[in-house]
Amino acid sequence: xxxxxxxxxxxxxxxxxxxxxxxxxxFTFDEYAMHWVRQAPGKGLEWVSGISWNGNNxxxxxxxxxxxxxxxxxxxxSVYLQMNxxxxxxxxxxxxxxxxxxxxxxxxxxxxxxxxxTVSS
Amino acid sequence: xxxxxxxxxxxxxPGQSVTISCTGTSSDVGGYYYVSWYQQHPGKAxxxxxxxxxxxxxxxxxxxxxxxxxxxxxxxxxxxxxEDEGDYYCSSYAGSNILVFGGGTxxxxx
Numbered sequence: 412x413x414x415x416x417x418x419x420x421x422x423x424x425x426x427x428x429x430x431x432x433x434x435x436x437x438f439t440f441d442e443y444a445m446h447w448v449r450q451a452p453g454k455g456l457e458w459v460s461g462i463s464w465n466g467n468n469x470x471x472x473x474x475x476x477x478x479x480x481x482x483x484x485x486x487x488x489s490v491y492l493q494m495n496x497x498x499x500x501x502x503x504x505x506x507x508x509x510x511x512x513x514x515x516x517x518x519x520x521x522x523x524x525x526x527x528x529t530v531s532s
Numbered sequence: 533x534x535x536x537x538x539x540x541x542x543x544x545x546p547g548q549s550v551t552i553s554c555t556g557t558s559s560d561v562g563g564y565y566y567v568s569w570y571q572q573h574p575g576k577a578x579x580x581x582x583x584x585x586x587x588x589x590x591x592x593x594x595x596x597x598x599x600x601x602x603x604x605x606x607x608x609x610x611x612x613x614x615e616d617e618g619d620y621y622c623s624s625y626a627g628s629n630i631l632v633f634g635g636g637t638x639x640x641x642x
Contacts, residue, residue, distance in 0.1 A: 418588075419539075421585060430602065446631070448578075448627065448633075454560060454632075455621065455633065455635050455636040456534075456570070456572075456578065456621050456623075456633045456636065457633060458623065458630075458631040458632065458633055461631060463592035463629070466561075468629050469629060470628060470630045470631070471630075472533060473533045474630065476593075501587030506553050506577060514591065514629075515625075515629040515630075516566045516625050517566055517623055517624070517631040518580060519568070519570070519578075519580055519623075519627050520580045520583075520589055522577035522578055522579075523575065524577060527622070
């Protein structure tokens with residue numbers, strides 16, 4: 412059974428940093444692209460970042476480019492999102508997702524339950 | 533990176549069909565066949581319903597179908613059922629490892 416478990420969310424002040432982690436199990440992790448998708452409370456989905464199976468192909472939404480960094484450790488079956496210079500508008504549930512492809516084509520078949528990031532003073 | 537355009541709401545009676553549109557540009561929807569549709573129920577994680585414009589993952593009823601014409605993709609739900617009610621989002625590959633979502637459509641089964 413595929414499982415994606417996010418951790419690292421919480422309350423953080425504007426301008427500070429936070430690192431999200433996603434532990435994956437139930438599939439061959441190093442064969443698939445992974446993504447982070449966020450959803451502000453009561454709002455729609457926003458793709459944040461994606462990383463290919465080998466980490467060589469990475470993309471970011473304009474809203475986070477230069478502030479967020481995605482990475483993966485295939486030995487640990489984990490994907491990460493380093494979030495710097497956080498803003499109030501980054502407040503959202505952050506979902507870790509698994510693509511059906513090895514590259515960032517964007518068919519997200521499996522989703523974690525999400526971790527809430529709240530940016531507030 | 534502009535969000536894809538979806539109608540905010542759609543509705544239909546049980547047994548009827550409803551189609552939700554998703555309009556982008558030649559740089560995303562019109563340029564690639566990597567268009568996906570997701571269903572989300574309140575308090576739940578989204579569920580992949582359609583990928584590569586018209587393919588259904590295992591377990592998704594064939595009442596759900598997808599298509600694309602030019603810069604607009606469409607999701608059609610036939611034989612509407614109460615459990616189809618929820619929010620629907622389209623997404624598209626937009627080149628250079630970038631994805632973009634639509635704003636979402638709230639489907640109401642009357």
